[in-house]
Amino acid sequence: MFETMLGALVEAHIRFVLVGGVAATVHGSARFTNDLDICYDAAPDNVERLVVLLTQWKAYLRGVEPGLPFILDARTFRTTPLLTLTSIMGALDLLDQVPGVGDYRAAVAKSELVQIGAVEFRALTLEALIASKQAVRRKKDIEHLIELEAILALRREDR
Structure with missing residues (x-):
């Protein structure tokens, strides 16, 4: 599920950094998460592409009674x-700021290129995840x- 979602985000040319539980899993965490967390670039062109993709995914506010009015747009x-x-496609959280890290630009600066299956994208570094x-x-x-x-300490020992 996450690989498919990430692949669709990459294919749609959406600028994002993976944060949260799936990013932790990329770094070796054994914890399970049921949603995909991303920090997105809030530039109008990127938001427009996000709106198109999320509309295709029939995205709706999580935890809100179905059928209530919800407009997914740039506003x-x-x-x-x-x-x-x-x-x-599944549950997802979209952030324009990552606590302890900053906005999309700061997240990019504290990220690295990673790969899940055939999909390549940016994810917060382990240090940035810890800060968050x-x-x-x-x-x-x-x-x-x-x-x-503990994962970070093991990595440092291996160096």
Whole structure:
């Protein structure tokens, strides 16, 4: 599912950085996540492509009763810094800022090129993921920090 979603984002030429649980998995985390988290470039051309793709995916606000009015357009992106959506492709969270990292440009600067299957894209570095989890400070993020910091320590030992 995630590889298909990431592939569609790349194919649609959407500028994004993978953040969150799937990015942690890319770095070796064993934790399961059920949504795809991305930080997107808020430039109008990129948002326009995101709107087209998410419309094709029949994206809708997650946790909201189906059938309620929801307009997915550029204005929605301008006024909503975090969109939590469900779609026929799966659940996804779209952020214009990553806590502890910054906006899309900062996320790109703290990312690296990775690959899942045949799909190549940018994902936050392990260090940036740790900074993000530390900034958010939710219980589940604090618990996840233990594993991520252990992975980082093992990598440093291997060097």
